């Protein structure tokens with residue numbers, strides 16, 4: 532059997548975040564069990580998708596839900612759905628190259644690498660506003676009969692120039708335009724599973740299954756209205772249509788469902804306390820070093836309430852050498868990945884490490900800093 536070791540792919544301790552490039556997140560036993568059980572027999576995939584959608588919708592307090600091959604796949608599917616609705620005639624016209632509604636409105640402040648999903652859905656991004664501000668009338672002006680949807684990116688880490696989601700929903704809906712929210716990494720808090728849709732009125736919210744949910748790496752969850760989700764589903768496998776290439780297996784479907792169940796039942800407060808305990812220990816372990824400053828931040832890189840430790844290199848010997856710290860940790864055994872803060876230093880995050888790994892990270896960061904001459 533091939534393994535990471537036999538392939539020469541080094542195992543990583545992930546003190547960075549749920550990066551796809553590092554494998555996303557790890558699946559707990561209940562998710563693996565659900566996938567194994569799903570793999571044990573054949574099933575009618577239309578029926579499974581339909582029933583699972585109902586269960587996931589109820590569990591997440593939404594009207595409808597759909598399992599996809601990731602958040603990016605969920606964005607492609609919801610844009611396709613917004614372009615055509617569920618009507619097979621309109622879907623066929625799109626397949627035949629005569630698609631309608633070929634624009635998706637995105638705030639300039641929300642341009643992110645993942646909006647390539649719009650292109651894959653055969654539409655183009657029409658930007659509105661600038662990084663500093665957007666006015667309601669600018670959004671109104673951007674809407675036309677070519678508009679399929681407004682793609683909104685959630686998160687406090689983005690530039691401030693976008694309109695509030697409530698305004699976008701009000702304006703969009705006044706023109707019959709659905710609002711799709713990319714909230715791939717917007718968990719925790721768990722309430723976000725229904726906040727953007729049920730509470731704020733967006734038509735779809737799209738989450739990664741392979742990030743904080745700890746579901747299969749190649750899974751995603753769309754929640755929202757029947758209308759948009761049924762339209763999105765009409766493009767998806769097992770149909771032989773445009774999004775066939777984004778197929779989700781029965782194993783991912785039941786794995787993600789188990790992950791959502793687990794996430795809803797987690798003691799989130801206890802988890803937060805554990806995270807704080809780890810970052811406080813990390814900080815204490817470096818407190819004697821005069822050359823570095825440790826700051827406990829309450830939010831992660833996606834603006835979510837997951838603490839992390841920011842280590843600033845301030846002393847003369849270490850200043851500007853953040854990249855070297857990253858490299859030393861990467862070259863170490865075990866290999867440790869952290870988030871780079873440019874030359875200024877690094878961040879280390881507690882949510883993807885075991886207690887044992889947390890101690891390994893603590894010792895390795897300390898010795899990397901000492902190697903640079905910190906004291």
Ligand SMILES: *Cc1c(COP(=O)(O)O)cnc(C)c1O
Pocket residue numbers: 551600601602603604643645684713714715716738739740741750751
């Ligand atoms: C991670 C991420 C995605 C992509 O999610 P996948 O589940 O990997 O497809 C999309 N948008 C944002 C903002 C993300 O952080």
